[in-house]
Amino acid sequence: QVQLVESGGGLVQPGGSLRLSCAASGRTFSSYAMGWFRQAPGKEREFVATISWSGGSTYYGDSVKGRFTISRDNAKNTVYLQMNSLKPEDTAVYYCAAARRYSGSYYHGEYDYWGQGTQVTVSS
Numbered sequence: 001q002v003q004l005v006e007s008g009g010g011l012v013q014p015g016g017s018l019r020l021s022c023a024a025s026g027r028t029f030s031s032y033a034m035g036w037f038r039q040a041p042g043k044e045r046e047f048v049a050t051i052s053w054s055g056g057s058t059y060y061g062d063s064v065k066g067r068f069t070i071s072r073d074n075a076k077n078t079v080y081l082q083m084n085s086l087k088p089e090d091t092a093v094y095y096c097a098a099a100r101r102y103s104g105s106y107y108h109g110e111y112d113y114w115g116q117g118t119q120v121t122v123s124s
Helices: none
Strands: 004-007 010-012 018-024 033-039 046-051 058-060 068-073 078-083 092-099 118-122
Touching: 004 092, 018 033, 018 092, 018 118, 033 068, 033 078, 046 068, 046 078, 058 068, 078 092
Parallel strands: 010 118
Antiparallel strands: 004 018, 018 078, 033 046, 033 092, 046 058, 068 078, 092 118
């Protein structure tokens, strides 16, 4: 069992930055690929980024490529999402998720555990 708790969301102006964190419980964090997804009101859940359990492989959704960076610290059981050059269309609830596999996945169905989400609002 893995419990995930996101933090770091908030209100930011367009062009600004935020760093989301996702703290995981349990001693097997390094055995899970991790992902970030987001969901805006009235829209489907969207893939944002994923990272392999070693941190050696990452993959991003087209809408965030070049602006967001996913990373992890297995010693701290934490995965991060650094978000730069934020746009109003990045406004959403952001969720982290854990998958019992080496490599990450863009498909939400591959993930076994989910956090409760953290709100990110990009507005002037």
